[in-house]
Amino acid sequence: xxxxxxxxxxxxxxxPTRRGTLRALDRVSFDIAEGEVLGMVGESGAGKSITxxxxxxxxxxxxxxxxxxxxxxxxxxxxxPEDRMRSIRGRRIGMVFQDPLTSLNxxxxxxxxxxxxxxxxxxxxxxxxxxxxxxLLDQVGIPAARRRIDDYPHHFSGGMRxxxxxxxxxxxEPELVIADEPTTALDVSxxxxxxxVLRDICADRGxxxxxxxxxxxxxxETADRVAVLYAGRVxxxxxxxxxxxxxxxxxxxxxxxSIPTLTQTAERLTQIPGAMPRLDAIPQxxxxxxxxxxxxxxxxxxRPDLLxxxxxxxxxxxxxxxxxxxxx
Amino acid sequence: xxxxxxxxxxxxxxxxxxxxxxxxxxxREPKAFLTAVADxxxxxxxxxxxALVGESGSxxxxxxxxxxxxxxxxxxxxxxxxxxxxxxxxxxxxxxRKRFQMIFQDPFASLNPxxxxxxxxxxxxxxxxxxxxxxxxxxxxxxxEVVGLGxxxxxxxxxxxxxxxxxxxxxxxxLSSRPEFIVCDEPTSALDVSxxxxxxxLMRDxxxxxxxTYLFISHDLSVVRHMAGRIxxxxxxxxxxxxxxxxxxxDPRHPYSRMLLDAVPDLAMTGRRRKQVEGEIxxxxxxxxxxxxxxxxPLVADRCRREVPRAVPSGDGMTACFAVxxxxx
Numbered sequence: 001x002x003x004x005x006x007x008x009x010x011x012x013x014x015x016p017t018r019r020g021t022l023r024a025l026d027r028v029s030f031d032i033a034e035g036e037v038l039g040m041v042g043e044s045g046a047g048k049s050i051t052x053x054x055x056x057x058x059x060x061x062x063x064x065x066x067x068x069x070x071x072x073x074x075x076x077x078x079x080x081p082e083d084r085m086r087s088i089r090g091r092r093i094g095m096v097f098q099d100p101l102t103s104l105n106x107x108x109x110x111x112x113x114x115x116x117x118x119x120x121x122x123x124x125x126x127x128x129x130x131x132x133x134x135x136l137l138d139q140v141g142i143p144a145a146r147r148r149i150d151d152y153p154h155h156f157s158g159g160m161r162x163x164x165x166x167x168x169x170x171x172x173e174p175e176l177v178i179a180d181e182p183t184t185a186l187d188v189s190x191x192x193x194x195x196x197v198l199r200d201i202c203a204d205r206g207x208x209x210x211x212x213x214x215x216x217x218x219x220x221e222t223a224d225r226v227a228v229l230y231a232g233r234v235x236x237x238x239x240x241x242x243x244x245x246x247x248x249x250x251x252x253x254x255x256x257x258s259i260p261t262l263t264q265t266a267e268r269l270t271q272i273p274g275a276m277p278r279l280d281a282i283p284q285x286x287x288x289x290x291x292x293x294x295x296x297x298x299x300x301x302x303r304p305d306l307l308x309x310x311x312x313x314x315x316x317x318x319x320x321x322x323x324x325x326x327x328x
Numbered sequence: 329x330x331x332x333x334x335x336x337x338x339x340x341x342x343x344x345x346x347x348x349x350x351x352x353x354x355x356r357e358p359k360a361f362l363t364a365v366a367d368x369x370x371x372x373x374x375x376x377x378x379a380l381v382g383e384s385g386s387x388x389x390x391x392x393x394x395x396x397x398x399x400x401x402x403x404x405x406x407x408x409x410x411x412x413x414x415x416x417x418x419x420x421x422x423x424x425r426k427r428f429q430m431i432f433q434d435p436f437a438s439l440n441p442x443x444x445x446x447x448x449x450x451x452x453x454x455x456x457x458x459x460x461x462x463x464x465x466x467x468x469x470x471x472x473e474v475v476g477l478g479x480x481x482x483x484x485x486x487x488x489x490x491x492x493x494x495x496x497x498x499x500x501x502x503l504s505s506r507p508e509f510i511v512c513d514e515p516t517s518a519l520d521v522s523x524x525x526x527x528x529x530l531m532r533d534x535x536x537x538x539x540x541t542y543l544f545i546s547h548d549l550s551v552v553r554h555m556a557g558r559i560x561x562x563x564x565x566x567x568x569x570x571x572x573x574x575x576x577x578x579d580p581r582h583p584y585s586r587m588l589l590d591a592v593p594d595l596a597m598t599g600r601r602r603k604q605v606e607g608e609i610x611x612x613x614x615x616x617x618x619x620x621x622x623x624x625x626p627l628v629a630d631r632c633r634r635e636v637p638r639a640v641p642s643g644d645g646m647t648a649c650f651a652v653x654x655x656x657x
Contacts, residue, residue: 043520043521043522043523044520157608159608160608187383187384187547187609188383188547188549188588188591188592189383189587189588189591189605189608189609190605190608190609191591191593192590192591192592192593192605193605195593214520214521215593216521216595217550217592217593217594217595218593220593220594220595220596221593221594222593244595254522255521255522256595257525258521258522258524258525259521259525259550259595260525260528260550260551260553260554261550261553261594261595261596262549262550262553262577262589262592262594262596263594263596267532268529268532269525269528269529269554270525271522271525271526271529272522272525272526273526275490275492275493275520275522275523276520276522
């Protein structure tokens, strides 16, 4: 792995408001390697979706990228003009959102939407594009794709619609797919199917996936690595198994303990006191310090940076700064 | 079985989903009905947590609403502590009504935004005449402390609280009439996991402290596993299986229960491949004949397409499946 497919460095996203500027993302850094599935977890307001929107250049005004850079194969994409961004969005970066009804146009048939996307980005003829669309629907598991392609989105069930959205996201053979809560609106039995489809079809094509979700179970099964966000900052990044089984950041440890699992039956779940701070009241130093069971004086004044911990792990916590690597 | 606090007997509910009369006449369509709950029977024992799980459209919330009296059943009856609730008139119902409460999913919708927290919690106390004057205020302060908030919070409005704190307020209100039985409809689905853990822990503590009985409704099997003693699995308005929690998770009998358990993403599942889940939930307006699960069932036989399986006692619970009945499972 020489150069990462996507590289995000010190990304800052700000929203000016009447009462001052809110920092939704504060120096977020991570990489996604080619063909890799990176999970992005965090509670509501942690900045997961904003990270996804920033990458595809779709941050709602008046929000803006106020610092840092985003590179796709080494080329900066955070400060390019909108018309160039449009040739990347959809073509090189595909998107799957939570609610399939909002990402499909209800007035056009599935065929029209798929063919338009394919022709816009790949320049095929109408007929070739249609063949390709049928093949795609077939791959995402729509039964009788050739017949159903001319149906409207409302003719499909929620799970089938999300399959169509995945087909649409992959229509232009993107290098990266950003999936923002792709299964949150679905029932568990359907969720399992959609995760399988997303993972398999991306693996087939070598597309990398940035999987944004609040569901650790989904991440555990799907992702290669996981980044844990807290209050607009990265708390920890590492291979998914390591982060789940041996979290290094006290927030991650608390988060994992608070999730009830099917296999173990603890009398009580681990409890993190309090709630995530609001963006206008992020504490000084480490954002987690008021809730942290292992807080030290330093945590209240200085913000810890992401420290490399070996084996691809990084953690932003002063507890680990003492032990050598990256010691100050 | 004398320790049953709530007994549900053959409960059914259908909804009229017909088009307006004129459309029906012009388009020559008959009336259309949706059977949300069909012939559901179970009992909830004093002091236990009974959970109902199922996917959307399985009838979980409809059952909850019928139990607390927000919906009238189309058939069957609900017996609370020996007294049937259907057909009970005003005064007797009021007395019964005091003994059970409900907690809803969305704490942003279930609290009146124009009322102060103190008034929200005091309302049931006043309605049921449990206290008056300064006593009400003391009781509200006590309840706020029981759920982990402060007496001073009574003067605030709901919008000043986070989702988790609002759910605590909803719990305080539910506790204010000193109920024995609380129906919890997806109480943590709108909350983040770390906050969910706080609320689930609180609910368990309250159960121990006040000897509460819970009917816990959720689509999240891991949460149900953590909370419930016994579990009923619903599919398209019918109970597929009722079992002790431990048994259901180690040895699910009904093919639907097995499929559901296989489908749940879990932290322990890293790198493991799940069994592929077949198909989707059918449209409840036009459910499959016989056993509603038969089009997705790996153990389907001819009989399953024709007859609706009855609930057959198995161990501590029951299973409604011909394959299990005939020993094919």
